[in-house]
Amino acid sequence: MRYSGFQVIKEALLGHRGWKPAWRDPEPQPSYDTVVIGGGGHGLATAYYLAKVYGGKRIAVLEKGWIGGGNVGRNTTIIRSNYLLDGNEPFYEFSLKLWEGLEQDLNYNAMVSQRGILNLIHTDAQRDAFIRRGNAMILNDADADLLTTTQIKERYPFLNTDNARFPIKGGLAQHRGGTVRHDAVAWGYARAADQLGVDIIQNCEVTGFLIEDGVCSGVETTRGTIRAAKVASCVAGSSSRVMEKAGMRLPIESHVLQAFVSEGLKPLLPGVITFGAGHFYCSQSDKGGLVFGGDIDGYNSYAQRGNLPVVEDVCEGGMAIFPNLGRARLLRMWGGIMDMSMDGSPIIDRTHIDGLYFNGGWCYGGFKATPASGYVYAHLLAKDEPHPTATAYRFDRFKKGLMIDEKGMGNQPNLH
Amino acid sequence: MIINHPLLGPRDAAEFVYKGDASLIHRPDWEAPDALQAFTDYGYLRDNPAGLHRELWFHEQGDRSWLVVTRDTTTHEITSVELALDVARKEGRST
Incomplete structure (x- = not known):
């Protein structure tokens, strides 16, 4: 159902009995093309843009609890693009431009102000x-x-x-x-992704990865094994806990x-x-x-x-x-x-394990980045190369000395 | 949080500066052939566990000693506090 002023008036006259759930509650299928771990703002946005912009099919979002129950529901709702460094500013400005068109794009009132x-x-x-x-x-x-x-x-x-x-x-x-109604961002992306055929699977915690010979072919979950050609972690806040199951230590x-x-x-x-x-x-x-x-x-x-x-x-x-x-x-x-x-900036990159991708390290600036984070992560998943605005968010920047350190604090995470 | 300082007794955590994982005591050998990788890992990678975490706190507004505090990151409960000097000696890092 497309939301509109006409629908609101029609439903008001009919006693609001025609509204349908905003997204389905599907059973997980045994395999998908892409599995996104984490049903927060970034994960749902990733699934949405992957389906909408990059023509992705057979996409699932796995969420341990309920969608939007993590940091997208706990932030101070501010959006802005006032960064200094080259690695950051084009990305955050891309995000702000996506915010400006978000509600028309999603057909959902996210109260972007x-x-x-x-x-x-x-x-x-x-x-x-x-x-x-x-x-x-x-x-x-x-x-x-x-x-x-x-x-x-x-x-x-x-x-x-x-x-x-x-x-x-x-x-x-x-x-x-400005500000945005944060919960509505998760709900808007969920509804729009669902309408494009994305399976949003709640109460489904990832308990392990299927990794053989350096290739990831799916995940073990509390609702069974789910195979996927590409597995995309998107669980900022719990990144270390999830990626530890794939044997990775993170700069986080x-x-x-x-x-x-x-x-x-x-x-x-x-x-x-x-x-x-x-x-x-x-x-x-x-x-x-x-x-x-x-x-x-x-x-x-x-x-x-x-x-x-x-x-x-x-x-x-x-x-x-x-x-x-x-x-x-x-x-x-x-x-x-x-x-x-370690430098106050995020990581959106492939991992050393084929088929396993990572998005995290958002520090306390993840909310404003939600649309662009989803967009560029979908780009990475679809094309296996970074989006032009996110080329700096790589794992190897620490080894190469290419940190994106807006505050100039060095590798001391609690000072960023 | 209250940190039970081994020399000074219970002190408010606000008197301390937090450094991070206590494994930072173990600085890699700069002459080893794999020193670049070892220092990258040392400088930038962390275990970041949910649960018991051994970590370095510096008593900046007190006696300026370094402590190794064992704390549960899911509850903030502190179960053990040692002088970092003692820990380093025990692990053969200092004399």
């Missing part, structure tokens, strides 16, 4: 760095706009521009950035990132703002809650919860620029598990 993102500047050195980054963005066909404190005050009158330690000296805005540590939402408030914050002196980012959801987050906790973790020192640190960052935040009560806080890679 280009309300703009503003990175605040607090020092002269930071202004220089942000101007350079803005120019890199413009060179890659993205938009960037350097704002003065006066311009920022007009849009965000409640910001504390005169904080004694971290005064706001300006900001780098990307007006095309798993870390916990906490996020927070306040009680619902009247419209207050029109766009996304980020504090440049600490680590704090905030937007207001359409339900009115202030959604915010900061740094990862900083130690290996698979527990989807964090500890109090980071809660304090995030709230201090928020209070420094945004003092009226202190009047809002915190409604919920939660944690998600991040694949923190």
